[in-house]
Amino acid sequence: MATIRSAAPTDHDAILGVWRRAVEATHPFLSPADVDDLGKDVERYLPLMPDLRVAVDADRVLGFAAADGDTVEMLFVDPSVHRSGVGTALLDAVTAGHDVVHLDVNEQNPTARRYYAARGFLPVSRSATDGEGRAFPVLHLERRVLTEPSGGREDWERRVADLWADESIGDQERIGRTGLLAAAAPHPALGAFELGGSLDSAGYEVEADVHYAAATAAGLADVDPARAAQLVVQHASTLRNLGRTDEAVVMLREAPSHPSTGAAPRVFLALALHSAGRSAEALRVAIEAVEPTLPRYNRSVRAYAAALTED
Incomplete structure (x- = not known):
């Protein structure tokens, strides 16, 4: 020792x-x-x-x-x-x-x-x-050493929303203030997610990866399903930007369906596939994500999309 x-x-x-x-x-x-x-x-x-x-x-x-x-x-x-x-x-x-x-x-x-x-x-x-x-x-x-007082979940959520809505502050100040909020979070997974997001938005993707992973490990899926769905998109996008495209693809293929993200997981999956050099798959995924929103031609579009990856 x-x-x-x-x-x-x-x-x-x-x-x-x-x-x-x-x-x-x-x-x-x-x-x-x-x-x-x-x-x-x-x-x-x-x-x-x-x-x-x-x-x-x-x-x-x-x-x-x-x-x-x-x-x-x-x-x-x-x-x-x-x-x-x-x-x-x-x-x-x-x-x-x-x-x-x-x-x-x-x-x-x-x-x-x-x-x-x-x-x-x-x-x-x-x-x-x-x-x-x-x-x-x-x-x-x-x-x-952070000692930000907490006024309960509702108050904490309000302060998080206010911080993200405040366009007058820069990235570094937002990271610092999010760190305070993370220390006061009602659950560690919530704090790790928000801190990861503030780092991600400022371009500190190496650090964001650490906190996103911590949020997952702390059980964000059980604490806040909406944030957990957003986490998959954000974390996978970070992994893609870090060159870890295979991990991003796996994560996005397994993304939970949730109203808070809609078709976003499919869009980001298309981007990850393209980055991985799998362009035909990427185009198919992107088309299939858009197809349900078309007023007509749906069956033809589905067939054309499927043909992109047929041997």
């Missing part, structure tokens, strides 16, 4: 080894030269970090975290122990006692973005370059 302790100068070589292995495993957008340059920066920063912790097992350094007040500067774990809880233990150690925590993540690192989204971090802004001016876009994340 890993132990978290303050790092000593004698740990620095092991820390740099962990950093390089982790970066090489999770940052494919960096060239070897980029990694070398960044490694020199990390080596220079380590002695300057006010709070530098390591996770160790016996004498082996498994990961490290560096923080300066309420800002997490670095968090890296050896790839051999990814998904073992080491990263979360380090993150908890360096953020303990802070109601607000900030950190940056590379926009091109979806694994890290999912990790932080699952731990309550929300994007608050974006920079086109990293802190040294290099052309690696960075998302600036924030996590707050």
Whole structure:
């Protein structure tokens, strides 16, 4: 079992080894030269970090975290122990006692973005370059201890509706305010769905995927069938935009029928099929979605649509 302790100068070589292995495993957008340059920066920063912790097992350094007040500067774990809880233990150690925590993540690192989204971090802004001016876009994340009071389901629904109807606020403010509402939601599935939607609408699809999946896992279908039907469309659309078209197709084929979505699942299924290179199927699905609305020619249209995918 890993132990978290303050790092000593004698740990620095092991820390740099962990950093390089982790970066090489999770940052494919960096060239070897980029990694070398960044490694020199990390080596220079380590002695300057006010709070530098390591996770160790016996004498082996498994990961490290560096923080300066309420800002997490670095968090890296050896790839051999990814998904073992080491990263979360380090993150908890360096953020303990802070109601607000900030950190940056590379926009091109979806694994890290999912990790932080699952731990309550929300994007608050974006920079086109990293802190040294290099052309690696960075998302600036924030996590707050949320204590938004709840006035019951009806009041909560009213505030959600008012937030979505308010066209005067920008994407980042909407995400932040939705985070507050999510914390006060009458059921976790409702909060996860609305938070996923706010991230999705702002283009943060990696993070939206995390919260949509959480809403499903928390039982949204039992809590709110209308939202659950909308979730299928929204989540599948997000998966399609993330390049996970096969998952999107399966999800949309199994979409529940509900008045709140109407023919939308079929329309989005057509889009997913087209993205998957299955154009004839896509056209058939789109035509069959429209066919019931035609005033006449229905039988002919159904036959023509079916012929599109006949061998």
